Amino acid sequence: MSGKLGEVVRFAIVGAAATLLQYAIYYLLIQFLGTGASKADAHLWSTVAMTVGYVLSFVFNFFASTRFTFKVKANARRGAGFLFSHVVNYTLQMLTLNLFLWLGLSKQVAPIPMFCVCVPVNFILVRFFLKR
Numbered sequence: 166m167s168g169k170l171g172e173v174v175r176f177a178i179v180g181a182a183a184t185l186l187q188y189a190i191y192y193l194l195i196q197f198l199g200t201g202a203s204k205a206d207a208h209l210w211s212t213v214a215m216t217v218g219y220v221l222s223f224v225f226n227f228f229a230s231t232r233f234t235f236k237v238k239a240n241a242r243r244g245a246g247f248l249f250s251h252v253v254n255y256t257l258q259m260l261t262l263n264l265f266l267w268l269g270l271s272k273q274v275a276p277i278p279m280f281c282v283c284v285p286v287n288f289i290l291v292r293f294f295l296k297r
Contacts, residue, residue: 175234176288183226190218223251235295246294254287 194214202210227247231239261282265275 172234172292173288176230176291179226179229179234180284182229183222186225187215187218187222190221191215194218230291231295235292237295243295246297247291250287250290250294253290254283257286258283 191211191214194217195211198210198214227244228239230247231237231243237243258279261279262275265278266272270278
């Protein structure tokens with residue numbers, strides 16, 4: 166596949182792989198970190214595990230997005246743009262999630278419209294910073 170449709174499909178593949186990688190790292194780390202810890206410490210170790218998973222997934226996502234999704238060379242400028250787009254995306258996710266919760270959607274349902282808003286915005290931002 167080539168063109169914009171191909172980019173969208175490759176973006177979805179890389180995004181799904183990055184999400185699975187993040188969760189797998191998180192899951193493996195929580196099996197070993199903080200075993201036998203108090204509830205407060207277990208929460209801390211869960212946060213640490215999720216952060217490690219996010220960071221490693223982010224690195225994978227950057228290289229997969231440059232090489233596979235958008236077929237451009239990785240460099241510091243693109244890396245900075247990619248980081249910026251993910252900071253914007255994370256902020257937008259938190260704002261829209263809380264907006265949908267405030268509007269009365271359940272915790273189980275609120276992420277669905279959040280992703281409907283944030284995934285296209287993230288695609289546009291990542292594409293802008295990686296393709297320019």
